[in-house]
Amino acid sequence: MNPLSAHPGTTTQPEVDTTTKLLPPFNVILENDEFHSMEFVIDTLRKVLGISIEKAYQLMIAAHEKGQAVIWTGPKEVAELKYEQVVGFHEKRSDGRDLGPLGCRIEPAV
Numbered sequence: 001m002n003p004l005s006a007h008p009g010t011t012t013q014p015e016v017d018t019t020t021k022l023l024p025p026f027n028v029i030l031e032n033d034e035f036h037s038m039e040f041v042i043d044t045l046r047k048v049l050g051i052s053i054e055k056a057y058q059l060m061i062a063a064h065e066k067g068q069a070v071i072w073t074g075p076k077e078v079a080e081l082k083y084e085q086v087v088g089f090h091e092k093r094s095d096g097r098d099l100g101p102l103g104c105r106i107e108p109a110v
Contacts, residue, residue: 028104032067045060083106
């Protein structure tokens with residue numbers, strides 16, 4: 001007897017891929033600029049990333065020499081938070097000028 005005829009009206013469902021697809025990690029990238037002071041960049045990186053002065057200095061120098069530096073990599077939601085925190089700091093000069101935030105962006109890590 002045919003096994004399919006034993007249960008009339010039933011059909012076989014195609015296999016469904018139930019594996020979880022993870023989102024790729026995202027990079028938070030600090031862009032070099034010629035306006036903000038080294039101290040401001042280092043202080044901002046230390047506050048946002050919770051890193052040492054030495055590590056913040058290395059990241060700042062990397063951005064300066066290469067035009068940009070990856071300062072953090074991880075889940076998109078956290079990368080967006082880190083980005084918002086970086087651009088939330090504004091450098092104000094003694095003459096009252098607001099230099100605005102550091103150049104920063106996020107993009108998928110490749």
